[in-house]
Amino acid sequence: MLDRLKQMVPTLSRFRFLVQLLTFALSVYGGLLVGSYAAEKISTALPALSCAYDSANGGYCALVPLQHQMDHRVGAVMARAQQITVQVLIPVFVTFTTFLIFFFVLGKAFCAWVCPLGTVQEWLAKLGRRLGLEMRAVPAGKLGKLRPVKWLILLGLVFVVPLLVGLGYAPHSAGNPYCDICPSRIVTTLLTANTEELAIRTGGDGVSLGLGIVANLLAGFMIVAALAIRQPFCRICPMLAMNALFRHASLLRLTKVAHAKCDKCGICTKACPMDIPEIHHQHGRKAFNEDCTLCGRCAEFCPDDKIIQIKFGPLAVFSSAREYYKRRVKGETPEGEVKPIRIIRKPAGETHAG
Amino acid sequence: MSRGGAPGLKLEVSGGSFDQVQLQTPEVPQAVVLQGGPSSWSVSKPQMGTGGHLWFVASKEEGNQVLRASTYFFFPAKHQVPTEMLRAPRGGLEIVPMRLQEHGGTREGSRWRFLLRHENQALANHSLQLETEGGTRQTVTSDANGIAEITFPRDFLAERLTSKEGMNARQDFVLSVRHEAGGKQYLTTYNHSYNPDRMRERSLPIGVGVLALGMVLATPLLRRKGKKNA
Secondary structure, X not given: OHHHHHHHOOOHHHHHHHHHHHHHHHHHHHHHHHOHHHHHHHHHHOOOOOOOOOOOOOOXXXXXXXXXXHHHHHHHHHHOOOOOOHHHHHHHHHHHHHHHHHHHHHOOHHHHHHOHHHHHHHHHHHHHHHOOEOOOOOOHHHHHHHHHHHHHHHHHHHHHHHHHHHHOOOOHHHOOHHHHHOHHHHHHHHOOXXXXXXXXXXXXXXXXXXXXXXXXXHHHHHHHHOOOOOOOOHHHOHHXXXXXXXXXXXXXXXXXXXXXXXXXXXXXXXXOOOXXXXXXXXXXXXXXXXXXXXXXXXXXXXXXXXXXXEEEOOEEEEEOOXXXXXXXXHHEOOOOOEOOOOOOOOOXXXXXXX | OEOOOOOOEEEEOOOOOOOEXXXXXXXXXXXXXXXXXXXXXXXXXXXXXXXXXXXXXXXXXXXXXXEEEEEEEEEOOOOOOOHHHHHOOOOOEEEEEOOOOEOEOXXXXXXXXXXXXXXXXXXXXXXXXXXXXXXXXXXEEOOOOOEEEEEOOOOOOHHHOOOOOHHHOOEEEEEEEEXXXXXXXXXXXXXXXXXXXXXHHEEHHHXXXXXXXXXXXXXXXXXXXXXXXX
């Protein structure tokens, strides 16, 4: 039984793929499986699952209620110059708490194991390799400019602009600006054969039109870019920033111990879909970078025992190991290139009968 | 029915009066008779429960005629699903929505199913009339299980589509069913509102075009792998 299970799930990546399939089905088509009300219940209990615009899904993203609460509750109440009451703070607190409970358990693994947009980008990257396209890593020097973008989007589009709408300083059409530019809204709805979100609002005001154009440009760019760059949108996603805030408080986390060979190796960074150089150069807390999605590839491709681990509390759920590494690189390179199956022609004259 | 000042709700009926109004909530599927009448009723905050769908049935009996009007009010909150509340036995002639809308609203072009039943028994092959504020009159027939499916017509009045309300504009509809049994004539209605089709203010060709432009902008990133040892 155990051997059969090992055959079915020989690597951590295969296990993650199966989890991704399950969460993808739940978060994109969950409503079809569990019924519409059950989908709403999942939304209430577990925000941060897929998209509110997708009527067939099994839940919605924590960023939706956060924007609404900034706009309709916090901003509206401040605009009326009333005291911020418990009635206002409690919904914001509840959204944050459900988010935190979810991430306290799963940690940053949400991004690499649950997020449907992350899964789609990963599948596109695999397709790119199959099509023989060159994979491009984001150079370490450019990451410094790229990394603040996700924080700016979180601060600006999830908190500040919706708050300004609530205060009356921005038009109502800018009430949930992040959702309006989010590629997940377009991609996950398209996957349920719904073209409503792909269509751009031309009958609204200039803000709606502008946000719609940005959204479609971003979605189109992401779809093609994912063929060449691993996880292009994840790098600027505010959800990555949200869970980066609490990554060290999470039960599930990445750990790395210093090793003499690490300086010369660097396979972990090559395996990392987010091209994180810190996993190569740092150890301890610093190795668990803000961009990490806890996919576990660095641990899978680390050629030394117990250097990189994924831990749940004090328990190591996965540890790097020399033997595992040897098996892993037989099927795939650290960069994600799948090694072709070689068909070797038998020498002439050799017969089946031998 | 209109939402009154907090806390609670105030219900008003137009076009007549009723003997009583009953309230059901997902938490208390058994009907509770409201205080008030004959054209205005109040719902206290405790009666509203924690939130979600509130199901109202107003009724009156005149001679051999039994009239009933039903609707629901929804406010977003952490709540129980309304299925048990909707399917709870009430007796009389009923139009029972198979599902109540939460977020997003009932929109033009969307399909909704309703169970027709009398004394808690499904009414097969029975006529259900739809009448909308946009002027549509339509009759559908229930199937063998008493289920009638309505596709909401694209009939929004131009004056309803104001730029201020946009796609949140509302237009009312009434579903009605008649039935005779035991020497009594039953007339039951279910009324609510629906919203415009979002595609009224959207352009799919432009959306596809901009998406394609985004794809074109990313094509410089694509490069064929150079052959080693070439």
